[in-house]
Amino acid sequence: MNNQSVIFSKWFLLTIAVVAAFIIDIWLGSVQIPVKEVLSILITGASENQAWEKIILLFRLPKAATAVMAGGALAVSGLMMQSFFRNPLAGPFVLGVSSGASLGVAILVMAGFAGGMLISSFGIVVAASVGAGLAFSFVLLASIRIKDSATLLIIGLMVGSITGAIVGTLQYFSSAKQLQAFTIWTFGSLSNVSTTDLPLFIGFTSLGLMVSYILFKPMNAILLGEDYARSLGVNIAKLRNGILLSTGLLAGVVTAYCGPIAFVGIAVPHLTRAIIPTNNHQQLIPSVFLMGSLVLLVCDIIAQLPGSQYVLPINVVTSILGAPVVIWVILKRRNLGASFG
Numbered sequence: 001m002n003n004q005s006v007i008f009s010k011w012f013l014l015t016i017a018v019v020a021a022f023i024i025d026i027w028l029g030s031v032q033i034p035v036k037e038v039l040s041i042l043i044t045g046a047s048e049n050q051a052w053e054k055i056i057l058l059f060r061l062p063k064a065a066t067a068v069m070a071g072g073a074l075a076v077s078g079l080m081m082q083s084f085f086r087n088p089l090a091g092p093f094v095l096g097v098s099s100g101a102s103l104g105v106a107i108l109v110m111a112g113f114a115g116g117m118l119i120s121s122f123g124i125v126v127a128a129s130v131g132a133g134l135a136f137s138f139v140l141l142a143s144i145r146i147k148d149s150a151t152l153l154i155i156g157l158m159v160g161s162i163t164g165a166i167v168g169t170l171q172y173f174s175s176a177k178q179l180q181a182f183t184i185w186t187f188g189s190l191s192n193v194s195t196t197d198l199p200l201f202i203g204f205t206s207l208g209l210m211v212s213y214i215l216f217k218p219m220n221a222i223l224l225g226e227d228y229a230r231s232l233g234v235n236i237a238k239l240r241n242g243i244l245l246s247t248g249l250l251a252g253v254v255t256a257y258c259g260p261i262a263f264v265g266i267a268v269p270h271l272t273r274a275i276i277p278t279n280n281h282q283q284l285i286p287s288v289f290l291m292g293s294l295v296l297l298v299c300d301i302i303a304q305l306p307g308s309q310y311v312l313p314i315n316v317v318t319s320i321l322g323a324p325v326v327i328w329v330i331l332k333r334r335n336l337g338a339s340f341g
Contacts, residue, residue: 007283010276014290018068021297025064028301030309031055058195066193066201067300068293070254071264073205075272075292076212076285077250078265083219083281084243085153092251092265095244096135096159101255102186103163104131109182110174124185125192125256132252135159140244143237152240187313188259190300201257208249209289215242216281223279261296262315263322268292271325 027038033052040047042061047053077092085094093099108127142155171179193201218239221229226236254261269284272291278284296314299321303312 003278007276007278007287011286011290014287014294018290018294018297021294021301022064022068025067025297025301025304026056026060028304029055029060059191062193062195062198063190063300064297065198066190066258067296069202069205070190070258070261071268071292071294071296072289073208073250073254073292074261074264075268075288075295076209077247079269079272079281079284079288080212080215080219080243080247081265082269084222084240085150086223087153088270089266090153092247093160093255093260094153095139095156095248095251096163097132097248097251098255098260099160099163099167100135101128101132101252102167102260103135104128105185106167106170106182107131109185110170110178125197128256128259129252131163132248132255135163136244136248136252140241140248143240143244185259186315188261188315188318190258190296190314192259193257197257201253204253205250208246208253209285211242211246211249213282213285215239215246216285219281220279258314260315261318263318263326264292264296267322267326268295271295 023035023038023042026042027033027035031052033055037047037049037052038056041053041056045057047056074092078090081090081092081094082088104127105124108123138159139152139156143152146152146155171182174182218229218234221232221234222236222239229239230236251265268291269288272284272288275291276283276287278287296318299314299317302321303314303317305312
C-alpha cells in the first residue's frame with residue numbers, strides 16, 4: 001500500500017470518527033432522546049414528538065455543526081501559522097486577533113456601552129468582530145512595511161499585549177456584574193450560533209478554508225526556507241498577505257461567535273502530523289480540518305458531562321485536555337521543529 005492509499009484510509013477513518021462524534025454530540029443533553037429518534041430527525045427533519053424535533057434542529061444540530069467548523073477552522077489556521085513562521089508554538093491568535101476580539105467585547109460589556117445589549121449575543125458578536133477586524137487590519141498594514149516574517153510575528157504579539165493591558169485596566173474598574181459577563185464570554189461557547197447565524201458562520205469559515213487550501217503549493221515551498229521558495233517563483237509578500245487573510249478570517253469569525261477557544265489551533269496540527277506524517281499541505285489541510293473537528297466535538301461531548309444537567313465551558317475542557325496532548329506529542333516526537341523542514 002503506497003503513502004497516498006494510507007492517507008486516504010486514514011481520512012476515511014477520521015471522517016467516520018467525526019460523523020460518529022457528531023451524532024453522539026447531538027444525542028447527548030439534559031433531555032434524553034432515543035438514538036433512533038435522533039437519526040430519524042436528522043434524516044427526515046421531522047418527528048412525532050415536536051419538542052424533541054425543536055431541541056435537535058434548533059439547539060443541538062447548530063451547536064454540533066459549529067463544533068465541526070470551529071474546530072476545523074482553528075486547526076487549519078494554526079497549521080498555516082506554524083508552517084509559515086516555522087514556529088511549532090505559533091497559533092491562530094498570535095496576530096492579535098483574539099486579543100482584539102476580547103478588547104471589543106470588554107469595551108462593550110465593561111466600558112458602559114452595553115446598556116440593554118449586555119446579554120445580547122448579537123451585540124457581543126458585533127463587538128468581537130470589530131475588535132478582531134481592527135487588530136487584524138493593523139497587523140496587515142504593518143505587513144506592508146515589514147518584510148521579515150519573524151518581526152511580523154512579534155508585532156502581532158505586541159498588539160496582543162497592548163490590547164490585553166487595556167482589557168486588564170477595564171476589568172480593574174468594572175463592577176462584579178460586568179466582570180462576570182466578560183468572564184463568561186472568555187470561557188467560550190458553541191451554543192451562540194443560532195440557526196439563522198449558522199449559514200453566515202459556515203460561509204465565512206469556508207471562505208477562509210478555501211483561501212488556505214489555494215495556498216498549499218507555496219506553503220510546501222516555504223517549508224524549505226524563504227530563499228528557496230523565492231527561487232521557485234513564490235511571491236513571499238503575496239503569500240504572507242494570503243495567510244494573514246485566511247488566518248485572520250478563520251480565527252476572527254470563530255472568536256467572534258464562540259469566544260476564545262484555546263489549544264485547538266496550536267496542538268491539533270502536531271497531533272495530526274503524529275498520525276499522518278506528511279509535510280504536503282494538500283494532504284495536511286484536509287487532515288488537520290478533520291482532526292480539529294473531531295477534537296472539538298469530543299471536547300463538547302465531555303463538556304456536557306454525559307448524564308448530567310450541567311455543561312462545562314468549552315474553553316475549560318480544551319485547555320485541560322490540550323496540555324497533556326501537547327506534552328505527549330512533544331515527548332513522542334522529541335523535536336517539533338523537525339516537522340518544519
